[in-house]
Amino acid sequence: DVVMTQSPLSLPVTLGQPASISCKSSQSLVNSDGNTYLNWFQQRPGQSPRRLIYKVSNRDSGVPDRFSGSGSGTDFTLKISRVEAEDVGVYYCMQGTHWPGTFGQGTKVEIK
Amino acid sequence: EVQLLESGGGLEQPGGSLRLSCAATGFTFSSYGMSWVRQAPGKGLEWVSGISTRGDNTYYADSVKGRFTISRDNSKNTLSLQMNSLRVEDTAVYYCAKDYRGPDYWGQGTLVTVS
Numbered sequence: 001d002v003v004m005t006q007s008p009l010s011l012p013v014t015l016g017q018p019a020s021i022s023c024k025s026s027q028s029l030v031n032s033d034g035n036t037y038l039n040w041f042q043q044r045p046g047q048s049p050r051r052l053i054y055k056v057s058n059r060d061s062g063v064p065d066r067f068s069g070s071g072s073g074t075d076f077t078l079k080i081s082r083v084e085a086e087d088v089g090v091y092y093c094m095q096g097t098h099w100p101g102t103f104g105q106g107t108k109v110e111i112k
Numbered sequence: 113e114v115q116l117l118e119s120g121g122g123l124e125q126p127g128g129s130l131r132l133s134c135a136a137t138g139f140t141f142s143s144y145g146m147s148w149v150r151q152a153p154g155k156g157l158e159w160v161s162g163i164s165t166r167g168d169n170t171y172y173a174d175s176v177k178g179r180f181t182i183s184r185d186n187s188k189n190t191l192s193l194q195m196n197s198l199r200v201e202d203t204a205v206y207y208c209a210k211d212y213r214g215p216d217y218w219g220q221g222t223l224v225t226v227s
Binding site for chain 1: 147159173221
């Protein structure tokens, strides 16, 4: 199975400051159809996960534009341009290129 | 609006069985693959099982292969997960998810406790 490795696992941030989460895969996530199926999810405390980003950099409907995804091949990044209080939670990357889909360990974002 | 509503969780003894169901509304159920993803208490997310649009292809994590069976009824817009030979380590919240190369919509989850 493809191993997804996130860093850091804990990320204390100051309100209004940027935040960045790295996600590395054990093999390339470029699919034979040319797409890279790398997703980012947010899980707020006590809630179900919610997808934020699909195919590396596409924001889902309703996701604030302070969230952005980038990367290619095996290295990916989720950035929050200015952290707000509602961004507290755990963020997961997940690859859908290879079966079975696999998640990163999660990065806990908290306010300093 | 896409809605996924899981049911069937509860407390079961090791070796026992449970059947989870997921009622889907707000989208053309028969056009999308579906998955079950679980989350053990205080832990991360683990994809458990997936099924193709017509149900003719199913996929399982190694941890549940041979014990769990995923199925769907497109006439009733329902996804199911039959869980047999339950183990303590199967204790988790189980989420139903609409899936294409990764879940895009998730249910609220149903708690399965094996003890």
